[in-house]
Amino acid sequence: MCAGDALPEVGAVTPNKAQLLRDVCDHTRTCGVRSRAVQVLADGGCLRSPTEFRSLIIAAKKGKLWTGALYVLNSMQSGHHETDLVVHSSAISACRHGGPWHSALGMLPALQGSGFRADIITCNAVISLCEVGGHWGLALDIMTTMTRSKYPRDNWTCSAVINALQEGTQWIRAIALLRCMREAALIPSNVIFGTVMGACQRACIGDSTVTLLKDMERDLLNPDTTSYGVAICSCRNSMWQTAAELLIRMRLKHHEQNVVMCGAAISACEKGMQWRLAIDFLDGMTTTSLELNLPTFNSSVSACEKGWTWVQATMLLLKIRHCQLEAEAITYSAGISSCQKLLQWEHALGIFSQTFLFGLSADVAMYGAAISACEKVRQWILASVLLEDLQEVCLEVDCILYNATLSACGNSKEWQQAIAILSEMTLQMLPPDVISFSAAISACENGQVWGHALALLMEMRQRLMLPRLLSFSAAISACEKGSQWQLVLLLMDTMHREAHKPNIITYNSAIRGCQQGRQQVQVLRLLDSMGRENLVADALTYDAAVAACGQGHLGRPAASLLDICSRAALDEMKVPL
Numbered sequence: 001m002c003a004g005d006a007l008p009e010v011g012a013v014t015p016n017k018a019q020l021l022r023d024v025c026d027h028t029r030t031c032g033v034r035s036r037a038v039q040v041l042a043d044g045g046c047l048r049s050p051t052e053f054r055s056l057i058i059a060a061k062k063g064k065l066w067t068g069a070l071y072v073l074n075s076m077q078s079g080h081h082e083t084d085l086v087v088h089s090s091a092i093s094a095c096r097h098g099g100p101w102h103s104a105l106g107m108l109p110a111l112q113g114s115g116f117r118a119d120i121i122t123c124n125a126v127i128s129l130c131e132v133g134g135h136w137g138l139a140l141d142i143m144t145t146m147t148r149s150k151y152p153r154d155n156w157t158c159s160a161v162i163n164a165l166q167e168g169t170q171w172i173r174a175i176a177l178l179r180c181m182r183e184a185a186l187i188p189s190n191v192i193f194g195t196v197m198g199a200c201q202r203a204c205i206g207d208s209t210v211t212l213l214k215d216m217e218r219d220l221l222n223p224d225t226t227s228y229g230v231a232i233c234s235c236r237n238s239m240w241q242t243a244a245e246l247l248i249r250m251r252l253k254h255h256e257q258n259v260v261m262c263g264a265a266i267s268a269c270e271k272g273m274q275w276r277l278a279i280d281f282l283d284g285m286t287t288t289s290l291e292l293n294l295p296t297f298n299s300s301v302s303a304c305e306k307g308w309t310w311v312q313a314t315m316l317l318l319k320i321r322h323c324q325l326e327a328e329a330i331t332y333s334a335g336i337s338s339c340q341k342l343l344q345w346e347h348a349l350g351i352f353s354q355t356f357l358f359g360l361s362a363d364v365a366m367y368g369a370a371i372s373a374c375e376k377v378r379q380w381i382l383a384s385v386l387l388e389d390l391q392e393v394c395l396e397v398d399c400i401l402y403n404a405t406l407s408a409c410g411n412s413k414e415w416q417q418a419i420a421i422l423s424e425m426t427l428q429m430l431p432p433d434v435i436s437f438s439a440a441i442s443a444c445e446n447g448q449v450w451g452h453a454l455a456l457l458m459e460m461r462q463r464l465m466l467p468r469l470l471s472f473s474a475a476i477s478a479c480e481k482g483s484q485w486q487l488v489l490l491l492m493d494t495m496h497r498e499a500h501k502p503n504i505i506t507y508n509s510a511i512r513g514c515q516q517g518r519q520q521v522q523v524l525r526l527l528d529s530m531g532r533e534n535l536v537a538d539a540l541t542y543d544a545a546v547a548a549c550g551q552g553h554l555g556r557p558a559a560s561l562l563d564i565c566s567r568a569a570l571d572e573m574k575v576p577l
Helices: 017-025 031-043 050-062 066-078 085-094 101-105 107-113 120-133 136-148 155-167 171-183 190-202 206-218 225-234 237-252 259-271 275-287 294-306 310-322 329-341 345-357 364-376 380-392 399-411 415-427 434-446 450-462 469-481 485-497 504-516 520-532 539-551 555-573
Strands: none
Touching (some): 050 085, 066 085, 120 155, 155 171, 171 190, 206 225, 206 237, 237 259, 237 275, 259 294, 275 310, 294 329, 345 364, 364 380, 380 399, 380 415, 399 415, 399 434, 434 450, 469 485, 485 504, 485 520, 504 520
16 A cells, blocks of 8 residues: 555455455555455455465565555454564565654564564664665664674665665765775675765765775776766866866766766866866767757856857857857856957957847846956946946946946046046945045046045045055056155055055156156155065166156266166076176
8 A cells, every 4th residue: 555545444245365365466456456455364364374474464565565564463463473573574674665664663672572583684674764764873773783693794784774874964974884895895886886976976075976986996896877977976176187087988988978977077177277178078079969058058168268268168159059059148248258358359249249139138247247348458438338238227236347347447547437437336325445446546547637546545535445555556656647746755655654565566656756856865765665675676666766866966876776777687687797
């Protein structure tokens, strides 16, 4: 009888014993008919000896009639018929097929209390029930009891315990038991290895899964496609070499590959930035007539994006259309990003426009990649248009997108537009961050409007923001270009007071500012400060410093600087004196 079925009532007419036995063993009949036959046989007086009851309960077990098996056992006990280990083991085993496993587990102590000593078959049946109920601790306890009782530990017992362990996500114990089997000269089967490997995969323990695969080969077992697939799918992030090696080994051994394992290997290569291997495995799928799917293409395009190869990424996007697959936003985002990294802004915008031609709505990530492409090549107008379009389609704009547009304006010396964008951010209830202000200050620097640069620096302080090195450097450069050497020195002193360490670019701007203001003493002071901070002056530094000394008729310092500059140049060229 199937789980949940009620026991049929016994009718007035009782069929003969032979017909009832045929009904029990006839698997073409329903569970209800067969269970009715078991009940009638147990209650109808057809069975007289313990042997006949035993045969009936074994038949119920084989027929997966757990209710019938328990009914026969209860009938024997209530009728004072003698039971034995076979009867109890059969009842316990029958409960594995949908029965009340908690009731069956209680049979073991009852059996021992009746004076029976559970044999290996009974213990194995209980361990199987532990697997169904997830009681891995009880399964281990029973196996330990079997060992103390001098019962041999066989493959079946260990396999049942391992199944219980993997159901309870106890992969460490499963590996330990597998190791004990091998030390005891018990050769685990492919199924046992596969069970433990599956547990390790679910626990994201890729190293252990691959080690188990190697153990299979060491035990002269021939790992099948499933074993290789589990190992490949377990490879994460830095394990791309292992995933690639296993997939290539499968090819050499002529194992059948499937989409899942190939996709997992391509995904591992994508995370390892191995675009050539990713494309090679993708082509291999075509050669072996495997159906290409979108996730596999997505990983391949992403691998090309991380590998800075926009041509291959663009070709893969065309191949997706050729395979009649509908690319997702994430696919196009990776393609656009691959183009913007190599300053191919026309191709990036071309891919961006394709999304609308194919009826796909662009998301924030796609707009961000397109704006970044415009930023790197000073296409501030296009960046601003994309930002406005993003707002018109009611997508949420974040600081990152505004900052990319600000940077595009800064690179193009469009300081008015940069300041306007800062104001717009405030109106949109999106407060500018340090990066936003730094980009706007850089725009003012490139536009040579030092007053606005300083105003933005003061606004940062009013907003309780701490300017970064980039903010100070841009402001100092703006003041230098505006010949405001006093402000340059003031900003340099402020940086030191606030524990900011100026870099060589900052010092060069400061020295040029003082040189333009004919402040030779300040130039020498800045050079001395560079030395104390272990900064190595470059050609630009010495050029401005020598020019400053020449303006002030400081012949000796100028000659000294020229000598130092010559030695630095020779050292850079590695020419011995």
